[in-house]
Amino acid sequence: MSPLILLLLAIGLGLVGWLAGRARAWSFRKSGPTRLASLPNYHGWYVALWIAIPVLIFVAVWSAIAPELVMQHVLAQPAAADLPAFGFQRQTILNEARAVATGDAMGVFNAEARGLVEPFREAIGRYDIVGIVVALVIAFAAGAFSFLRLRPDFRARNRVEKSVMAILLVASLVAILTTLGILASLVFETVRFFGMVSPLDFLFGTFWSPDPMSNAANPDGSRYGAIPLFWGTIFIGAIIAMVVAIPLGLMSAIYLTQYAPGRLRTWVKPALEILAGVPTVVYGYFAALTVAPFIRDLALAAGMSNPSSESALAAGLVMGVMIIPFVSSMADDSIAAVPAAMRDGSLAMGATHSETIRRVLVPAALPGIVAGVMLAISRAIGETMIVVMAASTAANLTANPLEAMTTVTVQIVAMLTGEGSFDHPATLSAFALGFVLFMVTLALNFIALRVVKRFREAYE
Amino acid sequence: MTVVHDNLEKTEAKMRAKDVSVYYGAKKAIDDVSIDIPTEYVTAFIGPSGCGKSTFLRTLNRMNDTIPSARVEGSIELDGDDIYSSGMDVVQLRARVGMVFQKPNPFPKSIYENIAYGPKIHGLAEGKDELDAVVERSLRRAGLWDEVKDRLQDSGTALSGGQQQRLCIARAIAVDPEVILMDEPCSALDPIATAKIEELIDELNGRYAIVIVTHSMQQAARVSQRTAFFHLGKMIEYGRTTDIFTTPLEQRTQDYITGRYG
Numbered sequence: 001m002s003p004l005i006l007l008l009l010a011i012g013l014g015l016v017g018w019l020a021g022r023a024r025a026w027s028f029r030k031s032g033p034t035r036l037a038s039l040p041n042y043h044g045w046y047v048a049l050w051i052a053i054p055v056l057i058f059v060a061v062w063s064a065i066a067p068e069l070v071m072q073h074v075l076a077q078p079a080a081a082d083l084p085a086f087g088f089q090r091q092t093i094l095n096e097a098r099a100v101a102t103g104d105a106m107g108v109f110n111a112e113a114r115g116l117v118e119p120f121r122e123a124i125g126r127y128d129i130v131g132i133v134v135a136l137v138i139a140f141a142a143g144a145f146s147f148l149r150l151r152p153d154f155r156a157r158n159r160v161e162k163s164v165m166a167i168l169l170v171a172s173l174v175a176i177l178t179t180l181g182i183l184a185s186l187v188f189e190t191v192r193f194f195g196m197v198s199p200l201d202f203l204f205g206t207f208w209s210p211d212p213m214s215n216a217a218n219p220d221g222s223r224y225g226a227i228p229l230f231w232g233t234i235f236i237g238a239i240i241a242m243v244v245a246i247p248l249g250l251m252s253a254i255y256l257t258q259y260a261p262g263r264l265r266t267w268v269k270p271a272l273e274i275l276a277g278v279p280t281v282v283y284g285y286f287a288a289l290t291v292a293p294f295i296r297d298l299a300l301a302a303g304m305s306n307p308s309s310e311s312a313l314a315a316g317l318v319m320g321v322m323i324i325p326f327v328s329s330m331a332d333d334s335i336a337a338v339p340a341a342m343r344d345g346s347l348a349m350g351a352t353h354s355e356t357i358r359r360v361l362v363p364a365a366l367p368g369i370v371a372g373v374m375l376a377i378s379r380a381i382g383e384t385m386i387v388v389m390a391a392s393t394a395a396n397l398t399a400n401p402l403e404a405m406t407t408v409t410v411q412i413v414a415m416l417t418g419e420g421s422f423d424h425p426a427t428l429s430a431f432a433l434g435f436v437l438f439m440v441t442l443a444l445n446f447i448a449l450r451v452v453k454r455f456r457e458a459y460e
Numbered sequence: 461m462t463v464v465h466d467n468l469e470k471t472e473a474k475m476r477a478k479d480v481s482v483y484y485g486a487k488k489a490i491d492d493v494s495i496d497i498p499t500e501y502v503t504a505f506i507g508p509s510g511c512g513k514s515t516f517l518r519t520l521n522r523m524n525d526t527i528p529s530a531r532v533e534g535s536i537e538l539d540g541d542d543i544y545s546s547g548m549d550v551v552q553l554r555a556r557v558g559m560v561f562q563k564p565n566p567f568p569k570s571i572y573e574n575i576a577y578g579p580k581i582h583g584l585a586e587g588k589d590e591l592d593a594v595v596e597r598s599l600r601r602a603g604l605w606d607e608v609k610d611r612l613q614d615s616g617t618a619l620s621g622g623q624q625q626r627l628c629i630a631r632a633i634a635v636d637p638e639v640i641l642m643d644e645p646c647s648a649l650d651p652i653a654t655a656k657i658e659e660l661i662d663e664l665n666g667r668y669a670i671v672i673v674t675h676s677m678q679q680a681a682r683v684s685q686r687t688a689f690f691h692l693g694k695m696i697e698y699g700r701t702t703d704i705f706t707t708p709l710e711q712r713t714q715d716y717i718t719g720r721y722g
Contacts, residue, residue, distance in 0.1 A: 341565035345628070348523060349578045349635060350555035359577070364568050 003063040005128075006135050010059060013139040014052035020147060021047030021156075028152040038157035046156040049163050050146035051139045058138055062131050070098075073123040079115040186438060189431035196425040197224045202432060208395035208411070210429055212420025219425040226433065228395035232405035233437075236316040236387060237380035240401060244320025245376060249327025250362075250369065256328070257335045258357055269332070276325035284389030287318035292390055299402045310392040312405040319386050326376040327369075334368020335361055371448040378444035382437060384409040408433045462494065463709050465699030468686075471498035473537075474639060474669040475520060475557075480534035482515055482524065489515045491693045492534070497639070499669040502661060504684035504701065506677060508716065511690040513673045517641050520671065521557035522550050538639070555582055557639040558632035563648050564624035566616035566631070571608050574616040574627055575599060578635035594634055602630035603660050622653025629660065633668075640664065642672040646679065658683050677717055681705055689713045 022044030029036055036043075071094070074080055083090050097113040099105035101120035150156070194202070196219050205225015214220065252272065256265055292314035299307035338361050346356040362369070392404030393414050415430035473496035482490035490512045497503055497520075505513035515524070522543060524530040536543050543553050555578070566574050575595045578584070585591040595612070599605040604626045608619070616627055625645055632640055642661075646654040661670060661683045674680050680687055680701060687704040689697045689712075697704060697713045708714045 339565070341561060341563055342567060344523065344526065345561065345565040345567065345631075346577070347526060348521065348554055348559035348561075349581070349631065350551045350553070351577075351581050352551055355581050359581070360567050 003059055006055070006059040006062065006131060009132065009135055010052050010055035010139070013055060013136075013143070014048040017051040017139075017143050017147070018044040018048035020143070021045075021150060024147065024150050025156075028150075032152065034152040037153045037155050042156040042160050043150050043154070045160045046150070047143060047146045049160065051143045053163075054138050054142045055135050058135055062134070066127050066131060070120065070123040070127055073126075074116060074119045077116075077119040079119060083112060183438070186431055186435045189428055190435040192423075193425060193428035193432045196428070197221045202226050202429075206397055208406075210415065210426035212415075212418045212424055212426040214426075216421070216424045224425070224429060226408075226429075226436070228397040229406060229408045229411050229433065230436075231397055232312065232391070232395070233381050233407040233409070235399070235401070235405060236312050236391060236407055237319060237383065238377050240313060240316025241320035241323055241380045242373065242377060244317055245323040245327050245380075246373060248320075249324045249372075249376075250331050252324070253328040253331035253335060254357055254362070257332055258353065258361070272325050272328060275322065276329075278322070280322065280383060280385035281389070283318050283322050284385045287314050287386050287390035291318055295402070304402065307402055308392065308404040310390065310404045311402045312391060313401040315387050315390040316401065318390065319380055319383055322383070322386065323376045323380050326379060327372050330372020330375065331365065331369045334365040334372070337368065338364045367451050367454060371452040374444045374448035374451070378441040378448075381407075382409065382441050384413065388413055408437050412437075461492075462695045463697045463699075465697075465703055465709070467703070468700065471496070471500055473497060474499045474539065476537045476540075477516075477520070478535045478537075480516070480519060480532065480536060482512070482519055483531045483533075484527070485529045489693055490519070493695045494534075495688060495695060495698060497669050497671055498686070499638075500666060501685035502665050502670045502672060502683055503686045503688065504680035505671065505673045505688050505690055506675075506680050506716075507690035507696075509675075512693040513688075513690045514643050516690070516695075517643055517671060517673050520639070520641055521554050521559055523554075523559065525550065555635050556637055557641060558635065558637035560625070560628050560632055560640065560642045560645045562644040564621055564628050566619070566624050566627050568615065568617055570613045571616050571619070571627065572612040574631050575634045578631060582635055584635060598630040598634040601633050601664070602626045603656065603663070604630055620653070622649050622656060625649060625653070625657060626660065629657070629664075633664075637668060639669040639671070642670065644673050644675060647675060654679070677705070689716065691716070 022040045025036060025038075025040035025043035028034065029040070074094070074097075083093060093110050093113045094116065096105065096110060097116035097120050100107065100113070100117045101124060196216075198221050201221035202224050204227065205222060206227045207222060207225045208228050209223045211220075211223065252268075256269055256272075260268060292309055292311060295311050295314050295317075296307050296309045299311070342360055342364060343356055346360045347353070351359070387407045387410050391406055391410055393406050393410055394404050395411075396403055396405050398405070412430040412433050415427055415433075418426065420426045475497040476495075477497075478494050480490060480493045481488060493516055495503075505517060507513050518524045519532050520536060520543075524532065532544060538553065538556065541548060543557075567577065569577070572595055575598050576585075576591055579591060579594050585594050596605060596609075599608065604623060607623060608614075608627075616624065619627060625648075629640075629645075646657050649657065658679065661672065664670060672680075672683060684701045687699065687701040688695050689704065689708075689710075691712055697708060697710045699709075704713065705717055708717065
């Protein structure tokens with residue numbers, strides 16, 4: 001509740017600052033013949049930012065430390081003296097009392113909590129007031145400071161633009177820092193896992209069957225061989241899916257850029273891109289309910305005695321269809337980027353349209369096409385939902401696409417939703433798998449971007 | 461309405477355009493142009509930007525077919541056969557009427573592959589030895605052989621601009637055309653590279669019928685023996701290059717070559 005009030009307060013005070021700064025700038029203009037160095041609006045923004053940013057920083061800090069201060073205050077009360085010392089129970093009682101005090105809960109379950117409701121209510125109220133007062137003081141001090149700096153020759157615009165740039169920079173850093181944070185958390189858990197199971201067993205073992213119920217202190221490294229998972233991932237994502245996606249994507253890109261009349265192109269291209277927007281869980285249904293049984297029937301008809309209903313082929317085929325837009329749109333862009341002069345040159349030699357496409361356009365666009373394929377592979381091997389629904393959970397090292405196979409992502413889901421405790425190696429193995437997957441997709445993306453960059457330079 | 465000088469030597473027309481008009485949609489880009497293209501002489505098309513000289517050039521090997529809205533009326537004959545008739549295969553036509561473009565456009569392949577491209581798709585060479593011979597002959601004719609013979613496997617795009625343009629000429633020669641159309645072939649080149657191309661045009665003259673579109677009147681004067689002046693989609697005047705530049709019959713030609721406009 002209180003951070004929201006402080007937030008509105010910051011915006012309101014900023015608005016006041018904006019009006020005040022602007023009014024002051026206007027008065028400069030009226031009172032003298034001097035020309036303002038910046039427009040009045042910029043003076044307004046200068047004051048507004050000086051008020052809003054310190055207050056927002058305070059709000060962020062305050063909403064982090066205020067609950068702790070409230071807790072300190074409550075624990076110092078005599079009613080807290082007879083709380084149980086045991087952490088879990090104690091925490092439950094405190095949380096209950098706080099929930100009643102803030103109005104989130106109607107009544108208390110533990111009798112001990114009843115006596116604490118009042119101290120909580122009192123502390124929260126007091127710290128709310130403290131927060132608002134401090135925010136007001138900060139706003140007033142910063143506002144007065146910036147307001148008094150305004151002069152006719154004050155360069156408010158330059159400062160406002162600099163701070164806008166800083167805000168934009170922070171916005172772009174959020175995504176990068178989040179990625180680094182994800183990597184750090186993965187690394188931390190992965191190191192813990194490799195403290196229990198040897199990386200050699202993990203990376204090169206061929207038998208995968210972690211037992212979440214086994215003794216966590218003394219895991220059996222031979223059950224953590226991830227090769228079958230890596231193989232399943234590559235077989236489904238990089239082989240079967242690509243056998244579907246590369247020819248279909250490439251051919252549709254060639255048709256759309258070279259043959260399709262303009263009007264058809266305006267319909268087909270967006271329609272193809274809709275494929276990329278279908279939720280993967282819907283593809284998963286399609287794979288599990290339609291394609292997998294169909295392939296099983298085919299296998300039966302072909303004379304297989306006991307075909308699996310969770311074949312690698314079903315998951316791979318559907319994944320390939322999902323990936324088509326990625327391949328085709330990259331191929332489309334890079335074929336369209338080949339200079340028209342190249343095409344004319346070939347046609348003027350008496351080459352037919354299809355010879356021109358085969359021998360000039362596609363080779364010239366190849367780097368872009370390769371990059372698109374690599375991005376598609378990294379997308380396919382990280383894909384989770386289709387394989388969770390359509391592939392099996394049984395690790396199986398085979399090259400027969402009609403057999404059941406599992407992938408890295410399926411095992412991550414299985415291990416994290418399993419029954420093992422959080423610090424059991426079977427659970428932690430999910431992080432090691434995630435880490436390997438992350439590194440592989442990162443490498444693929446990196447290579448793809450490098451290839452695209454080199455190819456961009458080729459025609460400039 | 462085209463003024464044709466009456467002192468021209470009698471020549472056999474390799475290509476003959478009669479009453480040709482070209483439309484882009486509803487807009488008329490070329491208006492009723494008739495001209496004979498001989499093999500004995502280099503023909504230059506001059507005129508201010510947007511006068512239609514490049515458009516007309518591109519009708520001669522049907523490159524305007526690649527522009528969906530373009531439409532051609534009238535007739536253009538190559539050795540007496542109408543190139544816009546249904547019996548004419550555009551692939552065969554373009555093999556007989558080659559083209560060199562304004563900006564050098566070598567394929568992003570090796571020098572060797574750039575030249576071998578045409579002979580391969582038209583099946584002109586049998587076996588590796590014959591192909592090697594075609595590549596060498598074409599590069600020699602284009603005056604490029606000595607510069608590139610030791611690096612035939614390097615990329616064609618790694619050559620200098622002038623070398624790239626000569627590579628494109630060699631590429632056109634490799635399919636043994638009868639006519640070579642050049643669309644401002646030197647506009648992207650420096651004076652030295654330009655001089656080499658002009659020298660090359662002189663050497664090729666007589667073996668192929670050559671038509672060159674150029675912005676530079678000096679260039680037209682240097683390389684051509686016949687000149688056609690285009691203005692606003694019409695061919696205004698056609699005659700010997702020396703006559704066009706010294707004693708033009710039309711006022712507009714006179715104005716253009718004396719630099720009054722253009």
